[in-house]
Amino acid sequence: MKNRRVMLKLSGEALSLPNGGGYNEEQVRKVAHQVKTSVDNGVQIGIVIGGGNYWRGRSSKDIDRTKADQIGMLATIMNCIYVSEIFRSEGMKTAIFSPFACGTMTELFSKDRCNEYFDKGYVLFFGGGTGHPYFSTDTGIVLRGIELDADMILLAKSIDGVYDDDPGKNPNAKKYDTVSIQEVMSKQLKVVDLTATALCADYKMPLAVFDLREDGAITAAMNGDVHGTIVTV
Numbered sequence: 169m170k171n172r173r174v175m176l177k178l179s180g181e182a183l184s185l186p187n188g189g190g191y192n193e194e195q196v197r198k199v200a201h202q203v204k205t206s207v208d209n210g211v212q213i214g215i216v217i218g219g220g221n222y223w224r225g226r227s228s229k230d231i232d233r234t235k236a237d238q239i240g241m242l243a244t245i246m247n248c249i250y251v252s253e254i255f256r257s258e259g260m261k262t263a264i265f266s267p268f269a270c271g272t273m274t275e276l277f278s279k280d281r282c283n284e285y286f287d288k289g290y291v292l293f294f295g296g297g298t299g300h301p302y303f304s305t306d307t308g309i310v311l312r313g314i315e316l317d318a319d320m321i322l323l324a325k326s327i328d329g330v331y332d333d334d335p336g337k338n339p340n341a342k343k344y345d346t347v348s349i350q351e352v353m354s355k356q357l358k359v360v361d362l363t364a365t366a367l368c369a370d371y372k373m374p375l376a377v378f379d380l381r382e383d384g385a386i387t388a389a390m391n392g393d394v395h396g397t398i399v400t401v
Contacts, residue, residue, distance in 0.1 A: 171390055173212040173286065175313040175321045176203070177305070180247055182326045182380045184221035191221070195381075196251055199324075200258040202386040203291060207260060211390050212286040214316060216294050216309040217251060219243030237301035244305060245270060245295035252293050261290045267299030279315055286316075306360035310367045321373060322389050323360070324380035329397035330359055346398045349375075359399055368401060375399035 178199065185192050203213055222243035223236075231239075245266060252262040263285050266274040274295060275281065285292055297308040313321045332355070333341040349369045352359050359365065359377060368375060378385045378396030385395050 171211060171319040171392060173214075173316065173318050174390055175214045175216065175309050175316070175318045176386065177309045177321065177323045178215060178217045178251070179220060179325050179380065180218035180222065180243070181220035181224075182324070183217070183247070183251070189221055191250055193254065196254045197258065198383075199251075199380070199386060200255050200260070202384065203255065204258055204260055205387050206390040207289060207291060209391075213390070214282070214286075214292045214294060214312060214318065215248075215251070216305055216312065217244055217247040218305050219247060222246065234301040237297075237303075241296045241299070244297060245274060248293040248295035249273060252291075255291055261288070262293060263290050264293040264295055266294070266296035268296055270296070277312075282316055303363065304361050306364035307367065310360065310364040310373060313373055314367065314371045318373070321368075321375050322386070323375060323377045324386060324389075325377060326380060327377075328379035328382065328395070330357055330377050330399065332357065344397045346400055349399055349401045352399060368399070372401045374401050 219240045248264045264274045265277045330344045331341040335341040376394040
């Protein structure tokens with residue numbers, strides 16, 4: 169079934185250069201082409217981007233957790249600005265929202281304003297996470313997805329689905345085609361963090377996990393054909 173409105177999570181690390189950091193413009197443009205195809209077909213799309221290409225968690229043990237998380241929030245805004253501009257160069261209209269004032273670079277999050285932009289065919293970017301420390305971009309995208317009545321959250325990662333163990337360490341790890349959110353919680357499968365998982369369970373928000381690098385995977389997922397794992401609720 170084709171989705172009407174989706175939230176797409178892009179890994180900052182997956183968009184970075186092969187040696188880490190920065191931006192792989194070719195990869196970002198591939199994402200843009202797929203998103204434009206879906207926008208042209210009437211899908212409303214919100215995007216959250218991780219900040220791992222700039223700052224990964226507590227990148228320095230000497231920095232206070234709150235300050236470290238603030239650095240991460242700003243990293244996601246930088247990523248939104250960059251990717252948004254690539255999208256614009258590919259012919260899409262975009263807007264960037266954040267939960268805190270960021271000069272003229274973003275707009276403060278407003279559900280009503282977002283719905284107005286969606287109705288006008290804009291792709292919306294959500295930077296800055298929840299605006300608070302101790303919450304990840306996983307929680308941020310689930311929160312925005314629930315607030316904006318998304319049909320599904322799509323997680324485009326550097327792995328092709330959900331496994332019962334780390335496939336990089338265990339060659340016998342089993343990949344799930346579908347798995348329930350309850351099983352994700354009980355087995356502590358690493359899909360999104362525990363706070364985001366609990367929100368998905370409470371508010372019946374399904375997830376899909378797939379490989380960002382697979383050709384056409386984003387377009388397929390937006391049309392309901394997930395080449396990875398569907399997390400049911």
